[in-house]
Amino acid sequence: xxxxxxxxxxxxxxxxxxxxxxxxxxxxxxxxxxxxxxxxxxxxxxxxxxxxxxxxxxxxxxxxxxxxxxxxxxxxxxxxxxxxxxxxxxxxxxxxxxxxxxxxxxxxxxxxxxxxxxxxxxxxxxxxxxxxxxxxxxxxxxxxxxxxxxxxxxxxxxxxxxxxxxxxxxxxxxxxxxxxxxxxxxxxxxxxxxxxxxxxxxxxxxxxxxxxxxxxx
Numbered sequence: 347x348x349x350x351x352x353x354x355x356x357x358x359x360x361x362x363x364x365x366x367x368x369x370x371x372x373x374x375x376x377x378x379x380x381x382x383x384x385x386x387x388x389x390x391x392x393x394x395x396x397x398x399x400x401x402x403x404x405x406x407x408x409x410x411x412x413x414x415x416x417x418x419x420x421x422x423x424x425x426x427x428x429x430x431x432x433x434x435x436x437x438x439x440x441x442x443x444x445x446x447x448x449x450x451x452x453x454x455x456x457x458x459x460x461x462x463x464x465x466x467x468x469x470x471x472x473x474x475x476x477x478x479x480x481x482x483x484x485x486x487x488x489x490x491x492x493x494x495x496x497x498x499x500x501x502x503x504x505x506x507x508x509x510x511x512x513x514x515x516x517x518x519x520x521x522x523x524x525x526x527x528x529x530x531x532x533x534x535x536x537x538x539x540x541x542x543x544x545x546x547x548x549x550x551x552x553x554x555x556x557x558x559x560x561x562x563x
Contacts, residue, residue, distance in 0.1 A: 447505065447548045454506055457497070458545055458553060464494045465543075501545070509544035509555045511537045520544060522554040532560035 468490050476487045498508065511521055514537050521537060521544070529538040537557045544555030 448550065450504060451547060451552060454501075454504070454545070454547060454552060457501075461494070461497055461501070462542070464490060464497065468494060505548040506552070507546045509546060510540055511544075511555050511557060512540045513537060516557070516559050520546070520551050520554055521557045523559045524556055526559045526561045528563045529558075529560040534560055534562040536560050 468487065471483070471487050471490075476484050478484065501508070509520055511517070513532075516523065516535055516537055524541060527538070532538045536559070537555075538560040539558035540555055541558070542556040545552045
C-alpha cells in the first residue's frame, strides 16, 4: 500500500515537472499577453477615429463661421455699392434735368433787357396820340405792342414768368426792396411800388422785382 502511494506521487510530480508542459507554459503566457495587448490596441484604434472626426467637425464649424462672416461683409459692400450707384444715378438725372430747364438762363437774362425796353417804349407813347389821324405813330405803337405780346408768349413757352407784385406781401426770395416808406392805404409789409418787374424761370427766381415796401407810420 505504501509503495503504491509513493508511485502515484512520483507520477504526479513527473507530470507536473514534464518538459513538454514547461515548454508550453511560456507559449500560453505569451499568447495571453498578446491577446491582452491586441485587445488594448483595438480599444485605442476604436478611439482614434472618433477623435479625428471631432477635430474635423470643429475645423468645418470654424470654416463655416468664417465663410458666413465673409458672405455678410460682401453682401453689405454690395448693398452699399448699389445704394451709391442709385444715388449717383439720381443726382446725374437731376443735373441733366436742371441743365435742360436752366440751360437758357443766361440767354433769358439778356432777353429781359429787351423786354424792359419794349415795355418802356409802349408806356412812353401818349395814348391820346394813337389815332387814325396819326397813322405812322399808330402803326409804330401797334408794332411795339405786338412784339411785346409775342415775346411774352415766348417767355411763357420756356417757363419764364413775369413778376409784378404790387399790392402783394413782400417776399425776400422774389423781391428786392429799394426803400421802405409809409404809404397811405397800404398795409405795412406790402409792396407799394414796383420800379422794375421781376421774372422766374421754372419756379426759380431769375431776376427779383425791384420794389418799394410800405411801412407803418
